[in-house]
Amino acid sequence: MYHHIAETWKSMLKTRSQILKDKAYTWRREPTIHRIDSPSRLDRARALGYKAKQGIVVARVRVGRGGMRKQRPVSGRRPKHLGVVHIKQSISMKHVAQRRVGEKFLNLKVLGSYFLYQDGMNSWFEVILVDPNHPAIIKDKEIRSRLNFK
Numbered sequence: 001m002y003h004h005i006a007e008t009w010k011s012m013l014k015t016r017s018q019i020l021k022d023k024a025y026t027w028r029r030e031p032t033i034h035r036i037d038s039p040s041r042l043d044r045a046r047a048l049g050y051k052a053k054q055g056i057v058v059a060r061v062r063v064g065r066g067g068m069r070k071q072r073p074v075s076g077r078r079p080k081h082l083g084v085v086h087i088k089q090s091i092s093m094k095h096v097a098q099r100r101v102g103e104k105f106l107n108l109k110v111l112g113s114y115f116l117y118q119d120g121m122n123s124w125f126e127v128i129l130v131d132p133n134h135p136a137i138i139k140d141k142e143i144r145s146r147l148n149f150k
Contacts, residue, residue, distance in 0.1 A: 002043035009041055013117070024117050027062065027124055033104050034060045039126055040116060048112030048128055049146050055134030056143075057108060060116070061097040063123045097125040105129055109147055 012020050023040075039045035039058050050056060098110050108129035116124040130137055130147060137143055 002046060005041065005043040009043075020117055024119055024124070027060065027117075028122070030060070030062075032062045033101055036060050036126070039128070041114060041126070044114040045126070045128060048114065049130075049143060050111070050128050051140075051143070053136050053140075055131040055137040056111075057105070057129040057131070059101050059105070059127050059129060061101055061113075061125050061127055063093045063097050063100075063125065065093070065118065065121060065123055093123050094125055097123075098127055101127040101129065107131060107133070111143075111146060 011017075027034075036058050038052070039050060040060075042050075045058065050058070094113055094115065098113050101113075102108075102110050108131050111128040111130050113125050113127040116126055118124065130143060132138075132147060
């Protein structure tokens, strides 16, 4: 069944399906980091360790596309506040999405993420997060091993 889900998603991405365009229309109006109930791509989520249980959270992240170099401002500023420090060409958009979600959900650990869709302005990723202190996660040996717990 998961193979069918993967093939359907790939074909929708390849043909620029109207279904995905409609979903992106609603995603644009959501906040940049939006917690969702269930993953959009169940095959990728399951491959990364997602389970439908307490202590596991899925968040959809919108990351802006465009040039990897930000213009330096003309007038004097403190280097930290120039806004050019965190924009690097070597860091992928997927890692940027994971970092931003990790900064928002401080008590959760990032388990993994996967690509959803991109248009001319944005890329969307879904990030799977785990609460390492939740009793259901503490009892789950498989997830603990993915998080390098003992």
